[in-house]
Amino acid sequence: MLILFFSLQTVHPQQIDKRDSLMKLLVRAKEDTGKAMLLLRLADYYETNNQDSSVYYLEKSKALSESLKFEKGLYHYYEQSAIVSFTKGDYGKAMEEQKSALALARELKDSSFVINTLNNIGIVYSYLGKFEEQLDYTLQVKNMVEAIKDSSKISGIYHNLANCYANLKQYRKSTDYALLSVQVHTRYNKRNDYINRVYATLGQNYEDLQIIDSALYYYDKAIKESVRLNDTYAEAAIYGYKSNLYANRNQFREMLKASERSLSLARELQSRQMLASSLYNVAYANFFNDNNAKARKEINEALLIATEDSLTDELKNSYIILSYIAAKDGDYATSLLAKIKSDSIQEAILNEQVIKSAAELENKYETEKKDNQIELQTATILKKNVLNYILIGSAITILIIFLLSYRTYKHKRKLQQQRINELETEKQLTATEAVLKGEEQERTRLAKDLHDGLGGMLSGIKYSFTTMKGNLIMTTENAHAFERSMDMLDSSIKEMRRVAHNMMPEALVKYGLDTALKDFCNDINQSGALKVTYQSIGMETAKIDQTTAITIYRIVQELISNTMKHATAKSAIVQLSKVDGPLNVTVEDDGKGFDTQILQRSKGIGWTNIQSRVDFLKGKLDVQSANGKGTSVHIEFNI
Secondary structure: OOOOOOOOOOOOOOOOOOHHHHHHHHHHOOOOHHHHHHHHHHHHHHOOOOHHHHHHHHHHHHHHHHHHOOHHHHHHHHHHHHHHHHHOOOHHHHHHHHHHHHHHHHHHOOHHHHHHHHHHHHHHHHHOOOHHHHHHHHHHHHHHHHHHOOHHHHHHHHHHHHHHHHHOOOHHHHHHHHHHHHHHHHHHOOOOOOHHHHHHHHHHHHHHOOOHHHHHHHHHHHHHHHHHHOOHHHHHHHHHHHHHHHHHOOOHHHHHHHHHHHHHHHHHHOOHHHHHHHHHHHHHHHHHOOOHHHHHHHHHHHHHHHHHHOOHHHHHHHHHHHHHHHHHHOOHHHHHHHHHHHHHHHHHHHOHHHHHHHHHHHHHOHHHHHHHHHHHHHHHHHHHHHHHHHHHHHHHHHHHHHHHHHHHHHHOHHHHHHHHHHHHHHHHHHHHHHHHHHHHHHHHHHHHHHHHHHHHHHHHHHHHHHHHHHOOOOOHHHHHHHHHHHHHHHHHHHHHHHHHHHHOOHHHHHHOHHHHHHHHHHHHHHHOOOEEEEEEEOOOOOOOOHHHHHHHHHHHHHHHHHHHHHHOOOEEEEEEEOOOOOEEEEEEEOOOOOOOOHHHHOOOHHHHHHHHHHHHOOOEEEEEEOOOOOEEEEEEEOO
16 A cells, blocks of 8 residues: 655645755755755655655755754654655664654654654554554544644545555445545645545555456556656556556556556666566566566566565565466476475465564564574574475475476466466465464463463452451441452453453363354353354264364354344354264354345455355355345355
8 A cells, every 4th residue: 555654844745846946055055954954855855766865865964953953853854764764665664763753753742743753653564564553553643633623634644544444454444534535635735745645545445346447547547646746656656556456357468568667667766675576567467478588587686686685575476476487488497496485485474473573572672682583593494494305305296297287288278377276276275274273273372371370360369359358447438449349350350261261162172063162152142142042963973173173163153243243133043963974054143134245345354254264174155145034154064
């Protein structure tokens, strides 16, 4: 997503003079705060079209502001430096600079500066993958801006909220905020600066909603406005979005045009991450346009940049397309090596949380930085070595299959494409399995920690309070307060046990799926939220491994949760049956029902989790529903 950094009122691109005029002012300027601000205006002029020049003027402004002890100038320096770092893809440095700016803003006690910086910190969080933190910061800024009725910033806030919800895959809500941003922008911002980025967000939302005509319409509007605003970074990014859209629709000639334009702009910007991504897109388009020579040249350049800058995603994608290109050229050794490297990188991405945790500890304990780096590198090398041994063991089989597939590809190109799609599906299923297993392991660990650790601690506190009560002389009012505290402690213990039970039901681990689902339905009945009837046929003798049982339990749990949240139902039925064949799961309710066509467009987290788990077990899912007629979900598993 292209998001909006709040610029300073004195340094908007549309507010500055021509470069020549600024240079003339600079020649005559004295060594004072006015010159420091003038240098910032020059840095802003070059921000989107010549970042080296922008950095040069920023550093000169910083040096002058430090010598003058000009805190306002230093605040502006850190804000603009963060934007430059951001456009280069150095999000860690951008976060450090934003935090320095926030400290200065609070020292200056300037609420507008605090609003600007809090907003930008939220944006950097989004590029670090921390979308909940981004939403939290942006909502804080929204409340502050609405409280002071600052109409000049509210359009930008609505746009950033649109990006927050898009990151959380709530595309309808994102589109509503983006359209609201356009409306407010048109009313209050006569210059229409940054309207190009709002249009780009709308284009991405409509693409995710599969409304392609609207997506292309807004992408074209965004490009036109980017040219008008001289926003080269946004223009390059939007051509990249169009390139991906055409790729997903197999329109490779159109993809080549868009990606080549994005590449040209990326070279102007000297943004290495965008350059690597654009080179990959051009190589991809040339491969499918039967121009292997150009594709190979471009992908090799992308690999060089991605390797030098440690751009993990770009490196993985580039190795994948290199594998295809080399295979088509008959260079099977290079193709196999590229396939192995891409798989190794994919494995590292799946462990990204571990790497992030290590990085956070590294920042927190700077004195242990070198030791942590050595340990992390050693562990990574060991893991890669083990993975390589496993891959080598299967390399011969893979190579034979690959050679046979390539010979067939000469005569039946469509069959080769189908094979590629099957391999991608298999990788997705493997990734899903790893995610689901990791999720359940973490649930089990947290449930045990809550029950054994926090539960024991709270019970000990309760016992201590009870003993203390007998040894204290209290007034009636204090006694009532003490009793209320004891009641609150009891409620906390019950809530902790309920949370631990939901995270990993003890009955599921000890007694199996049938007993766990029966207990789950009984718990719902006792809560009074919904009347649930549980039926099981042949489950007493059914042998189901724990991973499968946990997955089915989570599916039923999510379906009942959806019923309680959305169906307005009074009763529901959960049925499991296994008689000499597949395991059948049926969940029905007497709620208000819905149009099942919605599910084809749904990107909600709950339904996505259900579909992912069904796909993981290779099950067949059938949903029957209509408005006013309740809902019936039937799932068949070959277990």
